[in-house]
Amino acid sequence: MTTDIPSRANAEDTRSGAADVAPEQAEAIKAVEAEFSELMTQVRRIIHQHAERVSPGLNPGAYKIFTSIVRHGPVTSSDMVDRMAVDKGQLSRTIRELEGLGLIARTPAPSDRRVSLLEATPEGIRRLEAARSHHESLLYDTLRLWDVDRVRDLAELLHALTNGVTPEAR
Structure with missing residues (x-):
């Protein structure tokens, strides 16, 4: 007696619900995945260029944290950990770096002076706008x-x- 053992690909397709997708839909989804891969490469390139324009040597991860603070600030460090899905230690080091570059500032939260709010400085905003103007x-x-x-x-x-x-x- 033989037992049909599904191939790994078929087992993965079943788990992901792909067995319920028409071949035309599956091909369209694969095409989107491929285009996203290309788009992500382009986005990484743009982020790297902008980070260099904001401050030579600024790494893309720090740039993304900085732009998130610009977009959502003032924010707490714990908000940033949740928003960016980053390690607290890494975020702390990045915040110190951004502060040292004059891009962000910490101020005590009015509701709890033990908590710091992170906000872009006017200089940080000016440098970001200049970087993005290219x-x-x-x-x-x-x-x-x-x-x-x-x-x-x-x-x-x-x-x-x-x-x-x-x-x-x-």
Whole structure:
């Protein structure tokens, strides 16, 4: 008597729910995955360029933390740990680096003076704006040529994908 043992690929397909997906849908999903891989390479390149413009030698991880503080600040360190999914020790070292560069400042939280709020300095914001003014990226150069509604649609779809929700039908 023989027993059918599913191949590893088939077992993974079953676990991920891929067995319920039509071949055309599976191919489309694979195409999206491949394009995301290419896009992530481009985004890493852009982040590296911007980090260098903000402060020569600034690593891309520190740049991402800095831009998150700019976008969401003032924030606490614990908020940043949750938001960025980073180690507390690494975040602490990065905050010291960003402070030393004059990009961010810590101030006591009004509700609890033991807690520090992280916020971009005016100099940090100026340097970030200057870094971003060099729109030498394929992403920016491409999206600026698109119809604004298509760009908004893309942002909405990416938001839905990032948050694991189904976008609203149009």
